[in-house]
Amino acid sequence: MSTKEAKQKAPKTKPANPAQMSGAEMVIKALIEQGVEVIFGYPGGAVLPIYDEIFKNKDKIKHVLVRQEGGALHAAEGYARSTGKVGCALVTSGPGATNAVTGLTDALLDSIPVVCITGQVPTFLIGTDAFQEADTTGITRPCTKHNYLVKDANEVAETVHEAFHVARSGRPGPVVIDIPKDVQFAPGTYKDAKTPGKHNYKPKTQADIAAIEAAVELMANAKQPVFYTGGGIINAGPEASKLLRELVRETGFPITSTLMGLGAYPANDKQWLGMLGMHGTFEANWAMHDCDVMICIGARFDDRVTGRIDKFSPNSTKIHIDIDPSSINKNIHVHIPVVADAASALRAMLEVWKKRKYKADKDAAQKWWTQIEQWRAKNCLAYKNDDKIIKPQYALERLRHFTEKDARDTYITTEVGQHQMWAAQFLAFNEPNRWMTSGGLGTMGYGLPAAIGTQMAHPDALVIDVAGEASIQMNIQEIATAIQYRTPVKVFILNNQWMGMVRQWQELLHGERYSESYTESLPDFVKLAEAYGGVGLRAETPDELDGVIEKMLKTDCITIVDVCVAQKENCFPMIPSGKAHNEMILSPDAEAFDKSLV
């Protein structure tokens, strides 16, 4: 509201109170105060007052219209993950809110800070099965870090501020604010970000120094140590990655990371073992299995990482640094738990290591690295290339080659499936916040909207969504969003005409009974891209691949590349179900895969 308007509307007897405004005005004012630059959303009846304010504040806050609310949440996630800021989404009541649920759950499992504002039917209609009414706070309670239903306009501003605080503090996560339409219209008093919220939410972030000292002492005496890091390092900010690099170099220990933690440690470094877990490298998983001291920082011993838990790293003493106390001892019993923010813990560890002049045991280190080199020599990511058919791994190697030559900063998002694992294996991440993927929830359809969100945050960067032909169709409508906002994201589809990961499991574990995993009636992705107004490219043979990638990198609008890859290629190495890290199979073993498992 401009001051002129405010003066006109204010009662003549009293001076105008500049803090007095409507709920909807407060929402936008609070978002601006929180530093929100972009908001991803979709309008509807119950959020129209807020959309009205967006219209009035066009110069201060940018709204990105997605094509389905699910896309808004994933775009906000991509934005958040690539910037370290809180992502913001705005959707309407009922179907708007229910469509947001997948994205919220995704953000919860991957600890992505997102604030989602949902419209709600007016307070006097709540509970009457009103048009587009859904019990949003009820539905989203288990899939958010916290949620609010605001019934008083005076509480709108402080709720928004507190929501941002909750979303970004401690272990980050999604927060929903449900605002009934009458509250959006009602007048109230604006409170700024310094106003204390209703709850006193202050998670512990500083490490207990005694625990840190015990951990560092254990590290100093380790013979076969390994760092196992995760998304927590990325969430702790660039400082944490820097400190991690320093500590790893200082100790000389090998380091592996989860899918979510890729980029925290540079992939081109010789101490880097590659990703661990179900499709991790041979050397990473064997190092985890045989280590005597495991230093887990910001990872949560997920079942895709541990494999069979009763055989998980049987001879190691485990240090677990996590900001979430409930992650400790959840899946795996650890010996030295440290509840702390990764950056603060790493800083303390480095200090202790240097102050006490610790040196890693040289003889032991040499033996350990010799062993690791033997595992590395297995060359576990090797695959049989072909000169007639494009192998998906080859396509990604070429993509890596060209992106490394490209002067732009490269950000990669993925969908979910084989292509995601290959991307994690074959692309190299040397900096944090460059890798956006749906790890915990495994949401197909995540990659394209996440790429759009990432590109909105980094307009000059090269943003590539490595996709599969099945996943991409789950949020394909977002091509229109990319066109509208001229976000030149590249969609690199590894098209094998199968739901590859499903097919792989069916081949290996369900007697080659390929139930419903063939992606029949595929669209022509080139024409599809053109129909939306983008660029479509296709590579059918290895010869065409380089040219197509080069063309893709030169386009200035959304570009869909249909890479026709080998249909029955499987993703290896792989830890089969219920097996331990040291029982993983490599691609040459695959032909001898124990099909009697079926």
Next chain:
Amino acid sequence: MIQALKKRAKSSEKKSKSVYAPNPVNEEIESHTLAIIVENEPGVLSRVIGFFTGRGYNIDSLTVAETDHEETTSRITIVARGTPTVIEQIKASLRQLVPVKRVRDLTTFGPHIERELALIKVAGRGDKRIETLRIADVFRARPVDSTLESFVFEITGTTEKVDAFIELMKPLGLVDVSRTGIAAISRGATTHDDED
């Protein structure tokens, strides 16, 4: 060593088609009484309970009421059952909930008192009524309502005592039971703010 491990791993393998690892070996099940102080706001009980159902944890008893009207805080007393690992998980996760102020495990904290209140209706005529009153007297259950063919008793005590009384009332014409669930508090001068 690695070879030996490999062999051991192979021999003890069970065939599985699941994409998940088998269920780990179970530990002993324990019962713990938790006192949870929460911000009394809409949905807070649902948030606490939803967490239990969502994670497949068991609740044996649940009591809730606002205890501080000025600060609008409520006290939830939950008797939860699970392995020691699960109990630790429950406590750590409850502490992560935004409206939860404090969580105290009374079972591990030290001596504490647990009480339940029950209203028990017994219907019948003749000799049984006299027997009913005699037993009620032994249990210090107070009749709070009476007709010529029924009594309602109020009894306070531990869960075991209430259970025992109900058991004895069954042959004497027990028709209805209403119980509050457990309210619990620590003994001595310790307050809820003291460290565990």
